[in-house]
Amino acid sequence: MLELGTFIIFSVTALVSAVFVITRRNAVHSAIWLTVTLFAVSGIYLLQHAEFLFAVQIILYVGGIMVLFLFVVMLVDIDVALKQARFARQWQVALVTAILLLAIVGYALYNHGQGLNLPARPMVNAPAQNTQAVGMALYQNYMLPVEIASVLLLVAMVGAVIMAKRKLE
Amino acid sequence: MIPTDYYIFLGSGLFTIGVIGVLTRRNVLIILMSIELILNAVNINLVALSQYFKSVDGQVFAIFVITDAAAEAAVGLGLIIALFRNKETVNADEIDLLKW
Numbered sequence: 604m605l606e607l608g609t610f611i612i613f614s615v616t617a618l619v620s621a622v623f624v625i626t627r628r629n630a631v632h633s634a635i636w637l638t639v640t641l642f643a644v645s646g647i648y649l650l651q652h653a654e655f656l657f658a659v660q661i662i663l664y665v666g667g668i669m670v671l672f673l674f675v676v677m678l679v680d681i682d683v684a685l686k687q688a689r690f691a692r693q694w695q696v697a698l699v700t701a702i703l704l705l706a707i708v709g710y711a712l713y714n715h716g717q718g719l720n721l722p723a724r725p726m727v728n729a730p731a732q733n734t735q736a737v738g739m740a741l742y743q744n745y746m747l748p749v750e751i752a753s754v755l756l757l758v759a760m761v762g763a764v765i766m767a768k769r770k771l772e
Numbered sequence: 773m774i775p776t777d778y779y780i781f782l783g784s785g786l787f788t789i790g791v792i793g794v795l796t797r798r799n800v801l802i803i804l805m806s807i808e809l810i811l812n813a814v815n816i817n818l819v820a821l822s823q824y825f826k827s828v829d830g831q832v833f834a835i836f837v838i839t840d841a842a843a844e845a846a847v848g849l850g851l852i853i854a855l856f857r858n859k860e861t862v863n864a865d866e867i868d869l870l871k872w
Contacts, residue, residue, distance in 0.1 A: 606773070606774060607774060610774050610778065614778075614782045617782070617786060618782070618785055618786065618789065621786055621789040621790070621809050622789060624789075624793065624802070624805055624806070624809065625789060625790075625792060625793030625796070625797060625802065625805075625806055625809075630799055630801045630802060633801075633802050633805055634805065637805050637808060637809070640786075640809065640812070641808075641812065644786075644812050644815070644816060647779070647782070647816060647819075648819055650774070651779070651819050651820060651823045652823065653819050653822070653823070653831050653834075655831070656815075656819060656831050656834055656835065659835060659838060660838070663838055663842060664808075664838065664841070667842060668808070668841065668842055668845045671845055671846065671849055672801070672804070672805065672845065672849070674849075675801065675849040675852060675853060676801055678853060678856075679801070679852065679853070679856045679862050687798070687863065688798065689797065689798065689799075690796045690797060690798065691795075691796055691797065691798045691864065691865050692865070693795070693796075694795075694796040697792065697795030697796045698792060698795075698796065700795065701788055701791045701792040701795060702788075704788060704791060705784065705785070705788040708784045708787075708788075709781075709784065712777070712780060712781060712784065719776065719777050719780065721775075721776055721777070721824060733828070733831075736828045737828050737831055737832060737835070740828045740829065740831075740832050741832055741835070744829075744832075745832050748836060752836055752839045755839065755840070755843055756839065756842070756843055758843075759842070759843035759844075759846045759847050760846065762846075762847045762850065763846040763847050763849070763850035764850070765850070766847065766850030766851050766853065766854045767849075767850040767853045767854065769857075
């Protein structure tokens with residue numbers, strides 16, 4: 604019961620602040636609401652006993668990516684954007700398309716009231732050492748993908764520096 | 773114990789909000805933020821199913837998704853800075869040089 608209440612609080616927070624992200628006029632406000640969404644999602648991770656991912660979400664997303672976003676929002680001119688229209692011309696078509704997408708996905712998931720129909724699995728003892736398990740998986744089964752991800756980050760770093768450089772010569 | 777279905781529903785709701793943001797907003801920065809919302813929805817699904825199958829593989833994939841999100845944000849924001857320097861705009865519908 605307490606678990607369900609916590610889940611409802613976190614998910615409502617995530618959804619409501621996500622709606623605020625896409626409707627605010629000021630990009631700084633959008634970034635702040637996105638931070639709220641990310642915190643709520645990290646709460647969802649904690650509820651699922653994914654403690655390592657909870658820490659990664661807060662450190663990397665909220666601490667890293669959002670600070671980067673705020674820097675760039677401050678760099679580009681927000682005063683002009685405040686006076687302009689928020690939504691593109693095709694927003695009605697886009698809204699209908701997205702609602703249709705949600706309806707199709709919801710219908711498929713609802714499945715005549717059966718839901719996903721996943722067989723109930725008894726909750727064996729909660730994995731006490733989530734971080735250890737994730738670390739073992741990362742450095743044993745997924746060693747090559749980790750290396751590729753590190754190369755990807757290097758490429759992204761070089762690409763970002765080249766893009767933001769003042770002049771290409 | 774919360775049913776896995778609830779997490780999947782939450783993920784699809786967050787995904788739809790992100791799609792609406794990408795399709796309707798003009799500001800490129802907010803389009804990038806909506807992409808972050810979509811990636812978070814994917815992560816919720818991955819973690820929920822990893823918890824259901826009692827395996828950490830889904831969580832490892834979620835970590836790779838977060839890595840991709842970091843790379844994408846860095847390159848995307850660099851592109852936005854370059855764009856703003858050249859065109860003096862951050863509106864997606866004013867960047868139409870290649871549009872016929």
